[in-house]
Amino acid sequence: MIMDLASTLFGVMASAYALAIIIPLALRSNYTLSIRAGLSFVFIASLSQLILSSTIMIRGSSACLYGYFCIDSFSALFLAVIGLAGLSISLYGMEYMEIYKGLGGAWAYSLMVSLFLSSMAMLCISDNLLLFLFFWEVMTLTSIVLIGWEYGEKHVVRATKQYLYTMLLLNSFPLILGVSMLWAGYGTLQLSSLEKIIDDRSPAWLLSIIMFYIAFTAKAGLYPLHFWLPDAHPAAPSNISSLLSGVMIKMGVYGLFGVMLRYLHPPVILYYLLLVQALLSIFWGSIKAVGENHAKRLLAYSSVSQIGYILVPLSLSAITLGFDRVLSALLLAAGLAYLFAHSIFKTLLFLTSGCYIYVYGSAGLDDVANIGAVSRTAMISIIVGSLSLAGLPPLLGYIAKLSIYASILRGASPLYSVIAAMVIALSPLTLLYSVKYMAPALRLVEKKVVRGRIGYPMRAGMLVPVVLLVVFGLYSIFGLFTSISMRFYGVAGNASVEAGLIHIISPYGYYFPLIVFASIGLGLLLGYIDRGKDVVTSRVWTTGYIIPPDKHLIRPSHLYIEFSRIFEPLTGFSHEVYECLVWRIPSKIVYSGIASRITRFFGGLNTWFAAKARGLAEKYSGIREFKLDELAGSSVVAAVRVFGNMARLIIVSPIALFTIALLILSVIILVILLFWWV
Template sequence: MNVLLCSLIVLIVSGVFAFSLNRCVKFANGMGAAGAVTACVVGLGALFAVYNNPTAAVFSIPWAIPCGSFSLGADALSAVFLFPVFLLSALSALYGFDYLKHYYGKKNIGAAWLFYNLLVASMALVIMARNAILFLSAWEMMSVSSCFLVLFEGEKRDVARAGLIYLVATHIGTLFLLVMFILLGKESGSWDFAAWQGTRAGFGPSLIFLCALIGFGTKSGFVPMHIWLPEAHPAAPSHVSALMSGVMIKTGIYGLLRIMTFLGMPCAWWGYLLIAIGSLSGILGVLFALAQSDFKRLLAYSSIENIGIILMGIGLGVVGLSVQNSFLMVMGFAGGLLHVVNHAFFKGLLFLGAGAVYHETGTRKMDLLGGLLKKMPITGFCFLVGAAAICGLPPLNGFVSEFLVYYASFKSISGSTSLVFAAVGIITSLALIGGLAAACFTKAFGIIFLGETRTACGQNAHEAGVFMRLSMVILAVACIVIGLSAPLFIGVFARIIADVSGSPLSLIQLCLMEAGPPLISVVVMAVCLFIVVVLTVLLRRSFLSGRVITRFPTWDCGYARPDPRMQYTASSFAQPVVDFFKGVLRTQKQAVKITRYFPDSPSFKTETTDLFSETVFRPMLRSMRRFTGKLTWLQHGKLQFYILYIVFALVALFIWKL
């Protein structure tokens, strides 16, 4: 525990140093990155000790804040969420060191590192906090520091707008968390997590659960509370997007699981609700991802999809717990938790790859790019690994976690009626998500990296810096290694599932053991695949040896002047599916009508805005503004009066308490 505290201190101190030494920009950049990497590596080292001996990992000092105590702890649940936080933060910091060089003299590098390190520290603090006030403070720190990072390029109009949307959305979420903590705290009279364990009766737990679902769901991007996510994630610098998409949104999942440990036996409908939200988030997330033309926005939407898959796993786990089907429970939770870790790796990897492309080409529009694999071979290869992993293709890590969720669903297919419908719903949604994700990521990789360069944007691109490449390669290797070694470490989740479900550890280990043979077979098949690939490659080589190999332009149907602009674009690739789902996607098309035989300036533009922000939130906020507009005289911007309000409020409270 002390080591973990040290790493937090290193993070904060190095951030402050980087900020204060901003005048020497190279030093600030190095200081911030080195601090983050050191702290995270130290933290990673401490995690193994923490996992093996969770009872020793507690730390508590009194705190002057009312009801608060600075109590930290790290059990197995915390350790598993801390692992991706530290790993991805270290790699993103490494990457950011190269990435931010581009902004020397243009941006405040020191401030960027201060907020980055604060973000990492606050995420770790959220996961380790054992007191509601501390949790909320850390939560707030996380939201605010990430909001400042989103505003890194705040002079751009759309970035400023994204930051504002994020700030508002995250605080609406926090509001629900506040209500939830008050409900929990009022019942037990304490704000320490330790006092909250135990079963409750009546509507209380369900109400708390719903508050948690909305509050944490806003942070995690459950549909329909996701609207801030596709705005804020693309706007941030790429190493921050990787961190936000890869791990920050998972703090919501962590919070949900943590709260569930306090609520005792869950109701079955919680699980069904989670599954329903999960499949909705999964399908809509990937559908909107497919319709995007900005590749970072595409990745942001795909995070919503993956949160959906995680939720489906956890939902199955909750259903399994409530119907006393321990195998289903274990597989569901294990699949969901493994996907939390996996998604951190491949989404981090994809965002870093996307950042390298943006860094080199200066655009996020896929249709302007193309042919980058020749210029950026390593970035391209890593992006391909990430794309295959996120589609859940074997033998990579994404397959293993989806396999567990599928496996649990297939196992419960002969159970009771409601369970069967949940299982079939999950199977069908996962299959649909798989197909859509494959379309989405063949599009992303194919249009950005394959073919010919479409415009001048990519002409001068070259391979990313050495640290950027290093962090991407490490993540790509991690995706492959997890895919091949899943049976070895799946047992890690046993203790977490025991904590969340309150079931005996031995039972859970028994269930996990049952999943061993299929997982081992999957690995055997992966090895078979590898051997067959090697054999076919060797065979191909022996057939081609001594034969003539020539190079010639692509078959152009006899057309004399092929042009790179004639290539299929991202929007045309996605058009059949986007058109098919037009009822949901509502893609707007703007085209100049062609009237003459030789049109001079034809143009065509498509844009897919978010369904929920257009049809639900915008009208809602508009009517809210009509009402609150009448209260603007209260908010005049004079600080003295604001302080007066506080005094009045305090006096009123005192009088009420008298």
């Protein structure tokens, strides 16, 4: 029965994603209609995906479809995360994409969104590494197009290029290499059969593990491979930024655990490395976010730090697996709970940053004020999202953060208490930047407003995550995550483990949000009864002097300057290093050196051909009798022009050059490896 339901829902999902590509194409003459039609189908697809995944998670069953796709409760969690984000961003985008009306291409947008979401969904459920690789590449390519959507802006082009090169070098290349090594070594790419035959000694195994590790940590935006993230995520339209930060970086987590840990038996030392990287990520992302003055960049840096919070318990879980299964399952559950919570509130927060852009025309924190006057929904969303991000009660973010602390503190050895101390000590940095994000929206000062109203689609898109954050804050679903983690480690049904887990999770303060909610509700009620009927209003008190408010106020960009200054030498130095490694040296050698020379050559060739053809055409065009030739001559000119431009575009643009170089390199290595084995 579950198989029938699963295949039906899967069919609905796939056809809705397909319709989201086709229908906007038919309606492409009308931008608004085309966007709305496409996103409606994305909404339907997300909904069916959500129903499918929640059925599987709650029932604890698994379903295999068409031999290559297997959905178990672990991948269903990721499906649910994608589905939830898809719901909000599709609703939100129906109105928000009006900003980009001038750019056109509504059908292309729908196509990319649909492909992006569906490829992420498919890679989570594919049981075959080749399919996994294929969908991974589709995800990367569509995300490149979506990040570069505002192609006229200089910073967007730069961010897109950087994202592209990084992904080719640190994602596609290692993944292709890793998969081909596994193929060369074991002759199969079916994950479930690979799990049984893989042996922990062979060089193919070791090299593929290392390659996968690089690819997945780079995609997750983990320190030190995070440098592309703060530029790339803010460059996209806000609802796409939501997807990038809320969902796409979790695909790296899925790769690290759903593929590597589950099937490939990686060595434990790798997860110690992951733990260190995660802690560094928390620290680095937080201090950079505290110093940011642009809403979307702040959120992007916060993603770098939050992925650290997700990976600390998860990597500890992999480390603990060898000696304490109960604790390991608990840690995994805590990490998954945080992953779930983060995807919801980060989706919401990027949508609210879109509100900043929509209403004030800018996401600079100093350009924003008192959004409550424009839309109360936006204000509530900002408060709820930021409080969740800070991990403050009574919202889902708090439950998730408490789960992390509680599970880490359960560990008996000093290692766990050191990690717990670090995580707890770093958490108020999150508080600092979430206050910085939230405060400008509440500031009771006047700012220039571009659009005075936020419509229903955008509000509905934001309300979905708000409701989820509140409801899951009240009604803890931690039990669901423990059941997923127990099934993941194959300890479900083991009575002693289950009893141990229940014993561990029950004493912690999950009742507490109810109490805080009740007190907030009572406070709201009292405030409503009060309503300030007898309040007298007067000027703001500035010790009797009349100070122009714009001169002496502490603006959001002034906040924490003294704090950021402490870390300035560190951040400045690292910025220089990254600029050099990622941007300056490659651009000297590849982009401006080799590529530009080839471009110039082809450009010259193009001009020469065109001139010759034009000359030919001009020579004969004067004679009326040769009308036919004139026609032929102009078409030659056109053809040569098109050919020259295409040659320049396709063959010599640095992007293509890079790809070709990587492909050649990977083929060479593949051949060497094949010879080695033969």
